[in-house]
Amino acid sequence: MxxxxxxxxxxxxxxxxxxxxxxxxxxxxxxxxxxxxxxxxxxxxxxxxxxxxxxxxxxxxxxxxxxxxxxxxxxxxxxxxxxxxxxxxxxxxxxxxxxxxxxxxxxxxxxxxxxxxxxxxxxxxxxxxxxxxxxxxxxxLESEVARRMADNEHIQAVSIRALAHLAETRDPETGNHILRTQAYVAHLANALRTHPRFAQTLTPRYITLLTRSAPLHDIGKVGIPDHILLKPGKLDADEWRIMQTHAALGASAIEQAEADVSEALPFLSLAKEIARHHHERWDGTGYPDGLAGDAIPASARLMALADVFDALIHARVYKPALPVETARDIITAGRGSHFDPAVVDCFLTDFPAFVEIARRYRDAD
Structure with missing residues (x-):
C-alpha cells in the first residue's frame, strides 16, 4: 500500500x-x-x-x-x-x-x-x-480577519481625518489644531488611566477609540455662517448663541451617520459625545446642556482642556496667540470651575509634554 x-x-x-x-x-x-x-x-x-x-x-x-x-x-x-x-x-x-x-x-x-x-x-x-x-x-483565517480589521480601522481613521479637515476648511486659521488636540487628548488619557476616577473608563480600547474620534470635536462648525465663524473681534450676544450651536450640530450630524449603519460603532458614539459636550464646564455653566462634574463624559472633559489650551496658544481671527506659560496660568485658574481638577493636575504635571506636542505639530509659517 x-x-x-x-x-x-x-x-x-x-x-x-x-x-x-x-x-x-x-x-x-x-x-x-x-x-x-x-x-x-x-x-x-x-x-x-x-x-x-x-x-x-x-x-x-x-x-x-x-x-x-x-x-x-x-x-x-x-x-x-x-x-x-x-x-x-x-x-x-x-x-x-x-x-x-x-x-x-x-x-x-x-x-x-x-x-x-x-x-x-x-x-x-x-x-x-x-x-x-x-x-x-x-x-x-485569523490572519485574514486581523488584516481586514486593520484595513477597516485605517479606513475609519482616514475618514475621520477627512471629515475633520472638511470642518477645518471653514476655519483655516486652525491649521494643525486637530493633530495637536488629538495628541493632547491621547496624552491625558494615558496619564490618567490609573487615576481612581478614570481607571474604569480609560481602558486601552477606550483610549484608542477616543484618540481616533477626537478630530471630530468641531465638525459642527460646518454649520456656522462665515460671517460669524470668521468674524474678527468679539461676537455679539446673538452671534455667540449661533456659534454655540456648533456643538449640538456636530453631535446631530454624527448621530445621523450612526443611523445609516446597521450596527453601533463605538468610535462614533465617542465622537458624538465629544462633539456635543467638549464646551461643558465642570461647574455646570457650559453648553449646550449645562452638565456639571462627572456628569460630563470623560472624553469631553479631556477634550475641553486640550481644545482651550490649543486655542489659547495659537492666533485666531479674533485674538493673538498667548505664551504657553500664560495659557498654563489661565487653565490653572479654571481648575474646578471650567475644568475637571484631576485633568488640570495631570496637565500641570506633564506640562512640558504638551508644549512639545504644540512644537511638533506647529502650524507652517
Missing part, C-alpha cells in the same frame, strides 16, 4: 536494540526513521528540527520510562502536539488507561506485528495531517 505521507519522520524509542531494528525494517521503506534507546535523547530529538511527526515509545525503559518521557513531551510547547504511540509488553488495561490519560494517541502491544504497526502509524499520521491542515487554515 502507498504510504499516506512518505516524507513523514518517525522517532522510535526503545531500550532494546533488537526491537529498534525490527521496527526500523518495518517502517523504513515508507518513512524517515530515527531511533534511540534513551528517553533523554528522545526528548532532545523531538525538540529539534525537523521534529518527528510521530513517536513510537516503549514504556518499560531503565532510567526514564515511557510515561515520564510522554509527560515531558507534553510539558514542552515545542513537542506537546507530536502524537505518541506506546509500545508495551504490559497487558494490564490500567497501564493502557494511564498512558492514554497522559496523552498517548494509541497503544501497540509487543511482540510487534508489522501489518498492525503500519496501520496504526498510518492512522495517526492521517490524523496529524488533518489537524495540522486545520490549524494552518485557522491561522490563515
Amino acid at each position: 502507498v504510504p499516506t505521507n512518505p516524507s513523514a519522520r518517525i522517532l522510535i524509542v526503545d531500550d532494546t536494540p533488537e526491537n529498534l531494528a525490527v521496527l526500523g525494517d518495518v517502517l523504513q521503506p515508507d518513512y524517515t526513521v530515527q531511533a534511540t534507546t534513551s528517553g533523554e535523547r528522545a526528548l532532545a530529538i523531538a525538540a529539534g528540527q525537523p521534529a518527528p511527526d510521530l513517536v513510537l515509545l516503549d514504556i518499560m525503559m531503565p532510567g526514564m520510562d515511557g510515561y515520564t518521557v510522554l509527560t515531558r513531551l507534553r510539558d514542552n510547547p515545542l513537542t506537546r502536539d507530536i502524537p505518541v504511540i506506546f509500545l508495551t509488553a504490559l497487558d494490564d488495561t490500567r497501564d493502557e488507561e494511564h498512558g492514554l490519560a497522559l496523552g498517548a494517541a494509541d497503544y501497540i502491544a509487543k511482540p510487534i506485528r508489522p501489518a498492525l504497526v503500519l496501520a496504526r502509524v498510518r492512522t495517526q499520521l492521517d490524523v496529524k495531517r488533518a489537524r495540522d491542515a486545520l490549524r494552518d487554515h485557522n491561522a490563515f
Whole structure:
C-alpha cells in the first residue's frame, strides 16, 4: 500500500536494540526513521528540527520510562502536539488507561506485528495531517480577519481625518489644531488611566477609540455662517448663541451617520459625545446642556482642556496667540470651575509634554 505521507519522520524509542531494528525494517521503506534507546535523547530529538511527526515509545525503559518521557513531551510547547504511540509488553488495561490519560494517541502491544504497526502509524499520521491542515487554515483565517480589521480601522481613521479637515476648511486659521488636540487628548488619557476616577473608563480600547474620534470635536462648525465663524473681534450676544450651536450640530450630524449603519460603532458614539459636550464646564455653566462634574463624559472633559489650551496658544481671527506659560496660568485658574481638577493636575504635571506636542505639530509659517 502507498504510504499516506512518505516524507513523514518517525522517532522510535526503545531500550532494546533488537526491537529498534525490527521496527526500523518495518517502517523504513515508507518513512524517515530515527531511533534511540534513551528517553533523554528522545526528548532532545523531538525538540529539534525537523521534529518527528510521530513517536513510537516503549514504556518499560531503565532510567526514564515511557510515561515520564510522554509527560515531558507534553510539558514542552515545542513537542506537546507530536502524537505518541506506546509500545508495551504490559497487558494490564490500567497501564493502557494511564498512558492514554497522559496523552498517548494509541497503544501497540509487543511482540510487534508489522501489518498492525503500519496501520496504526498510518492512522495517526492521517490524523496529524488533518489537524495540522486545520490549524494552518485557522491561522490563515485569523490572519485574514486581523488584516481586514486593520484595513477597516485605517479606513475609519482616514475618514475621520477627512471629515475633520472638511470642518477645518471653514476655519483655516486652525491649521494643525486637530493633530495637536488629538495628541493632547491621547496624552491625558494615558496619564490618567490609573487615576481612581478614570481607571474604569480609560481602558486601552477606550483610549484608542477616543484618540481616533477626537478630530471630530468641531465638525459642527460646518454649520456656522462665515460671517460669524470668521468674524474678527468679539461676537455679539446673538452671534455667540449661533456659534454655540456648533456643538449640538456636530453631535446631530454624527448621530445621523450612526443611523445609516446597521450596527453601533463605538468610535462614533465617542465622537458624538465629544462633539456635543467638549464646551461643558465642570461647574455646570457650559453648553449646550449645562452638565456639571462627572456628569460630563470623560472624553469631553479631556477634550475641553486640550481644545482651550490649543486655542489659547495659537492666533485666531479674533485674538493673538498667548505664551504657553500664560495659557498654563489661565487653565490653572479654571481648575474646578471650567475644568475637571484631576485633568488640570495631570496637565500641570506633564506640562512640558504638551508644549512639545504644540512644537511638533506647529502650524507652517
